[in-house]
Amino acid sequence: MTDSPSTVRRVSPLSRRERTGIVALAVPNLEEPYFAELTTLLARGAEARGLSILIQQTEGDHQREIDIANGVGLPATDGLIHIPRSLTVGDLTRRTSPGPLVLLGEHIAVSPFTHISIDNRRTADLATSHLASVGCRRVAFIGPRLSRPSDAADQRFTGYRDAVARLGIAEDAALIVAVDAFTAEEGAAALRRLHASGTPFDGIVCSNDSVAFGVLAELHAVGLTVPADVAVIGIDNVHAASYSVPALTSVAPDDQGIVEAAFTELERQMAAPPGADVPVRHIVVDATVIARASTAR
Structure with a gap:
């Protein structure tokens, strides 16, 4: 995990409010297994901290994300x-209800707000390198998002x-x-x-595990x-990667590291005196290849 303190500082809430013991979590979609599992870890992390x-x-949805950032309906x-x-x-700079805030993910890479992310470019590099290490020479990539752009997809493709x-x-657009x-x-x-294109391939990097399950x-x-x-x-x-047939090799981000960093940074802001300058941090967590049967050559 790398921690890059920023010279930019954000001011913590102007007035001290009575603690509620509640932290809001804005998540895109709980049908996506990764977000569902990360939400579970965050809920457990919250419970461990009371x-x-x-x-x-x-x-x-853009407006929905803005509303939650502003506390509308919460x-x-x-x-x-x-x-x-x-x-x-x-x-975010126009928030009508400023307060302790931690951003997760790669969508906003540079900002005057504390941000915890995965190095998506490196995860795909690790995945491709792993396939090459087991003998693959024509490695396909399934996952650029052209009609519905995604920061994660772009970085993984890179x-x-x-x-x-x-x-x-092999470098082949096909x-x-x-x-x-x-x-x-x-x-x-x-x-x-x-497959229908007739393009030969002996390995596939999938943009995430859900895509990989469909590919398998x-x-x-x-x-x-x-x-x-x-x-x-x-x-x-x-x-579910452990239980697909065959079990899926995958690049594992340090999800527990994300959770620990998220609450450490949020609690640091929550504990700051009214009007205090709180240093902004950009934290990037590590990732590791977990080799399973789908690449066991």
């Missing part, structure tokens, strides 16, 4: 952990391209297949298009064996 979590699902809380998908720095160029494995969302359905549809199912449907014919790796290391 706090309760108020979960607000945003669906990535009871009084001690602070906010926000996983934005469309919120901007301008939206990491894939970094590794392909560095390792000298190996790149876009998706509209990080879902198993999109992964399966993307694999069908890749469709590889079986078209008669390709994993990992003998095609090795597959995902990103996020959700719980």
Whole structure:
């Protein structure tokens, strides 16, 4: 985990309010397994600190994210952990209800607010490098988001391209297949298009584990064996990765590190005296390849 203190400082709340013991959490979509599992860890982290979590699902809607940042429709809380998908720095600087705030994720990379993120570029580089290490030379990437852009997808695609160029494995535009969302359905549809194109491939980096689950199912449907014919790796290391058939190799971010950093930073802001300058921190957590059967060559 890296911690980069910023020279920019934000002022903590102007007046001390009675503690409520409640922290709000804005999350894009709990149907996505990674967000559901991270929310569970955050709820447990809150409980361990004597706090309760108020979960607000945003669906990535811009106005909804702004409303939650401003406390619209919410009871009084001690602070906010926000996983934005469309919120901007301008939206945050215009908050009508400022208070302790920690941002999670890569959507807002630079801001005068404390921010905890995964190095998505590095996770995809690790994934691609792992496939190369088990002998893959024509590695596909399923996961750029063209019609519905995503900061995570963009960074992971860049990491894939970094590794392909560095390792000298095949660079072929036909190996790149876009998706509209990080879902198993999109992964399966993307694999069908890749297979139908006739483009040879022996490895697949999937933009997340949900996409990978769809890819695994469709590889079986078209008669390709994993990992003998095609090795597959995902990103996020959700719980179900251990139980797919075959078990899915995945790049695991330090989710517990995200939780610990989120509450450490939030509590630091909550404890600051009224009007105090609180240093802003940008924390990037580590990631590790968890090798399983889908790449066991």
